[in-house]
Amino acid sequence: MAYELYYWDGLQGRGEFVRLALEEARADYVEIARGPEDEGLGTSAMMAVLGSRSEPHPPFAPPFLKDGDLIVPQTANILLYLGPKLGLLPRDEGLRYVANGLQLTIADMVTEAHDTHHPLASSLYYEDQKEAAKTRASDFIDHRIPKFMRYFERVLRQNPEGDQHLVGNALTYVDLSMFQLIDGLRYAFPKATKRFDEQYPRLAALYQAVMTRPNIAAYLASDRRLPHNEQCIFRHYPELDKASR
Known part of the structure; x- marks a missing residue:
């Protein structure tokens, strides 16, 4: 089924x-x-x-x-x-919980990305909290993106199986989720992520590797892949974007 x-x-x-x-x-x-x-x-x-x-x-x-x-x-x-x-998790049971921990950390960052445009209340329109959103987005760009991404870059660097995957020596759903997180950030904050490849080379390489996998590439080119938009988690409001420090 x-x-x-x-x-x-x-x-x-x-x-x-x-x-x-x-x-x-x-x-x-x-x-x-x-x-x-x-x-x-x-x-x-x-x-x-x-x-x-x-x-x-x-x-x-x-x-x-x-x-x-x-x-x-x-x-x-x-x-x-x-x-x-x-087939998207290591066989080692301990590493499965490592993967879940990383996925939960990705979820934390996704929530923070959402809260850049809805910092006061989800029930309010963005237009009702624009000034607070500017403050929240500025902090997110200056402090939270670097904090999370430096951590994930370090996880890649310290993976005993090599820096091509976040967990183990083969693709897991965490690698796919990292692709989506980076893709969303690049859509929402193009100025803030302009130097992403330079700042986080291992994550950038992972992003490219996932994007070019045959099944993922076919999905991204299909109508099954919905476009980013301003009703979603990652929203591009130019007034909230700025170059990172």
Whole structure:
């Protein structure tokens, strides 16, 4: 049976980290919210699961994955579940938890990237918090991007299996997620990331290596890959972008 991925139609968002893993593995999956309503799919089908009163463990929010009767919520949790099935985790059990820790750290940075344009409240429009967003984005560019990226660059450098992957000696979902994180930052903050390749050469090399993998390249060129946009996590507002220090 195909995996069922539930996430908002029209957005890369947190669902994109799961899509990249499924696409790299050429797994059979269906995007429920992107399907036609008259076939029992669409956003209403996703909302029916979220609001279910019969499901014993309903998910809080998208993304979540259905594999048969099992519902797996939360991006990092989904990837931890899929990793062994898709061949995107080391066999060593300890390294699997290392990978999960790195994925959770990526999730932390994704949240901080979101909060650059919504620093006061998610329920408010960006236009209602623009001044606070400028302050938050400036700090994110000057302090948080370097702090996170220096850490990830160090993880690559200190990997005993070599600096081509974040964990172990073969591609994992963490490498795919790092690609997506960097891609989102480059979209949202082109000025701030202009010197990214120079500042973080190992991460830049990883980004290029993932982007040119045959299955990922085919996905990026397809209509399955949704474009970045200003309704998503990574948003490009020119007034929030500036050159890094």
